Amino acid sequence: MIYFKNVSKIFGKKKVLDGLNLHIPKGQITLILGKSGEGKSVTIKHIMGLMQPSSGQVIVDGKDVGLMSNSELRNMRSNFGMLFQHAALFDSMTVLENIMFPLKEHFHFSLPEMLDRVEDVLNQVGLQGIEDKLPGILSTGEKKRVGLARALVTNPKVLLYDEPTTGMDPLVCEMIDNLILKVSKLNPDLTSIVISHDMKAALALADKIVMIYNGKVALAGTPGEFKTSKNPIIRQFFSGKVQGPMEFL
Amino acid sequence: MFFNEIKNRINTLGDFVLFVFNVFYETLSLKFRFSLFLQYMNLIGAQSLSIIIFTGFFTGAVFGLQIGSVFMVFRAEGLMGGATGIALATELAPLITGFLLAGRVGSATTAEIATMVVNEQVEAIEAMGVSPIHYLVTPRVFASAIVMPLLCGVFMFIGVIGSYMAGIYIYSIDEGVFFENLVYLAQSKDIIVGLRKMFFFSFIISLLSCFFGLKASGGAKGVGLATTDSVVKILIYILISDFVISYIEVH
Ligand SMILES: Nc1ncnc2c1ncn2[C@@H]1O[C@H](COP(=O)(O)OP(=O)(O)OP(=O)(O)O)[C@@H](O)[C@H]1O
Ligand SMILES: [Mg+2]
Numbered sequence: 441m442i443y444f445k446n447v448s449k450i451f452g453k454k455k456v457l458d459g460l461n462l463h464i465p466k467g468q469i470t471l472i473l474g475k476s477g478e479g480k481s482v483t484i485k486h487i488m489g490l491m492q493p494s495s496g497q498v499i500v501d502g503k504d505v506g507l508m509s510n511s512e513l514r515n516m517r518s519n520f521g522m523l524f525q526h527a528a529l530f531d532s533m534t535v536l537e538n539i540m541f542p543l544k545e546h547f548h549f550s551l552p553e554m555l556d557r558v559e560d561v562l563n564q565v566g567l568q569g570i571e572d573k574l575p576g577i578l579s580t581g582e583k584k585r586v587g588l589a590r591a592l593v594t595n596p597k598v599l600l601y602d603e604p605t606t607g608m609d610p611l612v613c614e615m616i617d618n619l620i621l622k623v624s625k626l627n628p629d630l631t632s633i634v635i636s637h638d639m640k641a642a643l644a645l646a647d648k649i650v651m652i653y654n655g656k657v658a659l660a661g662t663p664g665e666f667k668t669s670k671n672p673i674i675r676q677f678f679s680g681k682v683q684g685p686m687e688f689l
Numbered sequence: 690m691f692f693n694e695i696k697n698r699i700n701t702l703g704d705f706v707l708f709v710f711n712v713f714y715e716t717l718s719l720k721f722r723f724s725l726f727l728q729y730m731n732l733i734g735a736q737s738l739s740i741i742i743f744t745g746f747f748t749g750a751v752f753g754l755q756i757g758s759v760f761m762v763f764r765a766e767g768l769m770g771g772a773t774g775i776a777l778a779t780e781l782a783p784l785i786t787g788f789l790l791a792g793r794v795g796s797a798t799t800a801e802i803a804t805m806v807v808n809e810q811v812e813a814i815e816a817m818g819v820s821p822i823h824y825l826v827t828p829r830v831f832a833s834a835i836v837m838p839l840l841c842g843v844f845m846f847i848g849v850i851g852s853y854m855a856g857i858y859i860y861s862i863d864e865g866v867f868f869e870n871l872v873y874l875a876q877s878k879d880i881i882v883g884l885r886k887m888f889f890f891s892f893i894i895s896l897l898s899c900f901f902g903l904k905a906s907g908g909a910k911g912v913g914l915a916t917t918d919s920v921v922k923i924l925i926y927i928l929i930s931d932f933v934i935s936y937i938e939v940h
Contacts, residue, residue: 485812488815488816490812490815490816510820513818514818514819514820515818516818517815517816517817517818518817518818520816520818522813522816524809524812524813524816526808526809528808528809528810528812528813529810529813530805530810530813531804531808531810532801541817542817542818545817545818545819546818
C-alpha cells in the first residue's frame with residue numbers, strides 16, 4: 441500500500457536517499473534497519489508528507505503524496521499515527537492534553553469517552569497517574585511512551601514508530617515490543633512501520649525487514665531470509681562489529 | 690556572494706507572501722479556532738497591559754514636561770493639553786505601543802514557535818492532520834488585530850493623564866483650560882488615525898513573529914537567532930510603514 445519509487449532526498453550537498461525503492465505491504469509489520477544517520481527517520485517523514493522527495497515518488501494508497509492537496513494530506517494523516525524519534529510532545533500541554541489532541545481534532549467524542557481512551561492507552565504503555573504532568577519533567581523513556589500513547593489513541597490504520605524502544609530498560613522494551621505485536625494482531629488491517637536498532641526484537645517482531653544502506657535498500661525480505669543472508673553488510677549489522685564493508689565516517 | 694544575498698532575500702520575500710496568503714486562505718477555508726483566539730487575546734493583554742500603562746504615563750508626562758517649557762516661552766501653557774493629545778494619539782501612542790509589543794509579544798511568539806519547530810512539535814501538529822498555520826498563526830493574528838489597538842487606546846488615555854499631571858503640578862495650568870484645549874484641538878479623528886496605525890502594526894508584529902518562528906532551524910542557537918532577527922525586522926518595518934502611512938495621511 442506504500443511504495444517508494446526511485447526516491448532521492450538531498451539536503452544541501454548531502455544525498456541522504458539515493459534512488460530508494462521500497463514496498464510496504466498492508467496489514468503487516470515492516471521493520472526498517474540501518475545505521476545511525478542513514479536516513480531512516482527521513483524515510484518515514486516522506487510517508488507522512490512531512491518531507492518531499494528531491495526526485496522520485498512516494499505513493500500511499502495509490503496516490504502520490506507529493507501531489508496531494510492540503511485537505512487530502514490532512515485526511516490521510518488523520519488516519520495515521522506517528523511516534524517521533526524524540527517524542528515531539530507539546531511542552532506547553534499536559535500529558536492528558538497531548539494525548540487528547542488528535543482525538544479532539546478528528547473525532548466527536550464526549551469528554552468522559554476521551555478520558556477513558558486516554559487512560560486505556562496510558563495503561564497499555566505502562567504509565568499511570570501522570571495525566572496532569574507536563575512533558576518537561578518526564579524521563580526520556582516516559583516521554584517516548586506518552587508519544588506512543590498519542591499515536592495509538594485514535595486507532596489509526598497506519599502506525600509509524602521511530603525507534604519505539606531506544607533508551608528504555610529491557611523490561612519496558614519487551615513490553616513495548618509486545619504492545620506493537622498485540623496492536624497489530626488485534627487489528628489485521630493495521631500497517632505498522634517500525635524503525636529499530638534492536639536486532640533480536642526485529643527478528644521476532646517483523647513480517648518484513650528492510651535494510652537501508654547508502655540511501656538504497658540493501659536487502660528486503662522476511663526475518664528468515666535475513667538470518668540466512670550472505671550479504672556482508674547484513675552480516676556485519678547482525679554481528680555488531682565496526683570492522684566490515686559498512687563504512688563509519 | 691552579493692547575488693546570493695539578493696537571491697536569498699527574494700526567496701524569503703516569496704515565502705512570506707505565500708505564508709500570508711496561506712494565513713488568510715486557511716482562515717476562510719477552515720473552521721475558526723475560537724477558543725485559541727480568546728486564549729491569545731487574554732495572553733497578549735495580560736502580558737502587556739502593565740507595561741503599556743507604565744510607559745504611557747511617563748511618555749505623556751515627559752512630553753508634557755518638554756512641550757510645556759516651550760509653550761511657557763510664548764505664554765501658551767494652556768495649549769499643552771491639545772498638543773499632547775494630538776501628538777500622543779497620532780504618533781507617540783501607536784509607535785511606542787508597537788515597539789513595546791514587538792519586544793513583549795513578538796519576541797515571545799517567535800521564541801515559542803521556533804522552539805516548537807526545532808523540537809519537531811510543529812511536524813507533530815502536521816503529522817496529526819492539523820495545519821500548523823491554522824493552529825499556531827491564524828488565532829494569534831486575529832487576537833493581535835483586536836487587542837493591540839485596544840492597548841494603544843489605553844496608552845493614549847494614560848498618556849493624557851501623565852501630561853495632565855505634568856501640566857497641573859509642574860506648570861500649574863488650570864484643569865479647565867487643559868481639557869478645554871484638549872477637546873478643542875484633539876479630535877476623534879486623531880484617535881482613529883492612531884488606532885488605525887496600530888491595527889496595521891499588529892499585522893506586522895503577529896505575521897512576522899510567526900513567520901520567523903516557523904522558519905527557525907538548528908537547536909537553541911537557531912531559536913535565539915530567529916528571535917533577535919524577528920524583533921529587529923518588526924521594528925524596522927513598523928518605522929517604515931509608520932512613515933508611509935503618515936505620508937499618505939498628510940496628502
Ligand atoms: N531537515 C534536515 N535538514 C538537513 N539535513 C537533515 C534534515 N533531516 C535529516 N537530515 C540529515 O539526513 C541524514 C539522515 O537523518 P535521519 O534522521 O533520517 O537518520 P536516521 O537514520 O534516523 O538516524 P538515527 O538512527 O540516528 O535516528 C542525517 O545526516 C541528517 O543530518
Ligand atoms: Mg532517526
